[in-house]
Amino acid sequence: MPSLDFWFDFASTYSYPAAMRAGVELRWRPFLLGPIFFEQQGIKDSPFNVNLVRGRYMWRDLERICARQRIPWRKPSVFPRNSTLAAKVACAVETEPWLPAYARAVFTANFAEDRDISDRAVLSGILTSLGQDAAAVLARAEAPGNPLRARTEEAKRLGLFGAPTFVAGTELFFGQDRMDEALEWARATATA
Amino acid sequence: MPSLDFWFDFASTYSYPAAMRAGVELRWRPFLLGPIFFEQQGIKDSPFNVNLVRGRYMWRDLERICARQRIPWRKPSVFPRNSTLAAKVACAVETEPWLPAYARAVFTANFAEDRDISDRAVLSGILTSLGQDAAAVLARAEAPGNPLRARTEEAKRLGLFGAPTFVAGTELFFGQDRMDEALEWARATATA
Numbered sequence: 001m002p003s004l005d006f007w008f009d010f011a012s013t014y015s016y017p018a019a020m021r022a023g024v025e026l027r028w029r030p031f032l033l034g035p036i037f038f039e040q041q042g043i044k045d046s047p048f049n050v051n052l053v054r055g056r057y058m059w060r061d062l063e064r065i066c067a068r069q070r071i072p073w074r075k076p077s078v079f080p081r082n083s084t085l086a087a088k089v090a091c092a093v094e095t096e097p098w099l100p101a102y103a104r105a106v107f108t109a110n111f112a113e114d115r116d117i118s119d120r121a122v123l124s125g126i127l128t129s130l131g132q133d134a135a136a137v138l139a140r141a142e143a144p145g146n147p148l149r150a151r152t153e154e155a156k157r158l159g160l161f162g163a164p165t166f167v168a169g170t171e172l173f174f175g176q177d178r179m180d181e182a183l184e185w186a187r188a189t190a191t192a
Numbered sequence: 193m194p195s196l197d198f199w200f201d202f203a204s205t206y207s208y209p210a211a212m213r214a215g216v217e218l219r220w221r222p223f224l225l226g227p228i229f230f231e232q233q234g235i236k237d238s239p240f241n242v243n244l245v246r247g248r249y250m251w252r253d254l255e256r257i258c259a260r261q262r263i264p265w266r267k268p269s270v271f272p273r274n275s276t277l278a279a280k281v282a283c284a285v286e287t288e289p290w291l292p293a294y295a296r297a298v299f300t301a302n303f304a305e306d307r308d309i310s311d312r313a314v315l316s317g318i319l320t321s322l323g324q325d326a327a328a329v330l331a332r333a334e335a336p337g338n339p340l341r342a343r344t345e346e347a348k349r350l351g352l353f354g355a356p357t358f359v360a361g362t363e364l365f366f367g368q369d370r371m372d373e374a375l376e377w378a379r380a381t382a383t384a
Contacts, residue, residue, distance in 0.1 A: 054353040
């Protein structure tokens, strides 16, 4: 099986269609874009809010991508949403087979249902719907030693500047539309 | 025939593989990114030089794209190169059937041969190799009323923020890897 890492942020619009397509052959890697945008661009907001022309394109593009991919889409009333707690949960459960299902539910809440993914009640509801003990999972997520901060540092070291990014060894593939090429690369490398 | 505009800047790295693939079914639209980057981002350099992490990715990505597309590639020793005169020539000859050949030769000079496309001698050589009267074409390009400035203003009005961008009616498709989708959109719209 090829080794391909799928780096995503629950606040990232283009991570949504990628997550809805991403399979179990990927290693899901939650991280936070905020510290990276601040370090590289000196901004404390989404680049799509800072450059409104680019932002306008992104919203229309995302609408088209979701229509093409036949996944639900509703423009969130708040953007970007704080994704820290949702990402901490993902980090806490990253070895669980239901991590992709959790991630897709969080992305759907944010980008198809316009729900606040920083709200504990929203995350609890998602965890419960997946048959998990929500209170126990949230406690694990908030316990000391959660790897989210380390994961974000790792993303910086790898040279990430946005999400989603697919990483095969030292090769980066940035953008939701590069998943197939990244998988192809990972497979070719694995069999080389 | 669908109406699809291909907006490019001779200084833009990702415009190079797009131009090498773009066919005569596209309406080629040269413009300058510089004034747009300055207006939208307040920078007087390429965003890939301003954010070095993103820049590092772009150079590697371009190398991979050119390898995949089997087109020559050499990292230019100067980036970005001043593309104003090359673009003025393109504007001056935009109704000529050899515009795509001229554009591909300029992109190749910049991104495969590391030649200075702001140099009149380089552009003269390209024009001569295409069987044109180089001095006459350059004189036309530099005559008053060259539409390059108006073209760049039009790009702003359309909501462009980077290159290459494909435009079908009011729909924008940004990025060298979106050409096929843009063509598909243009065809579907034309027959609708």
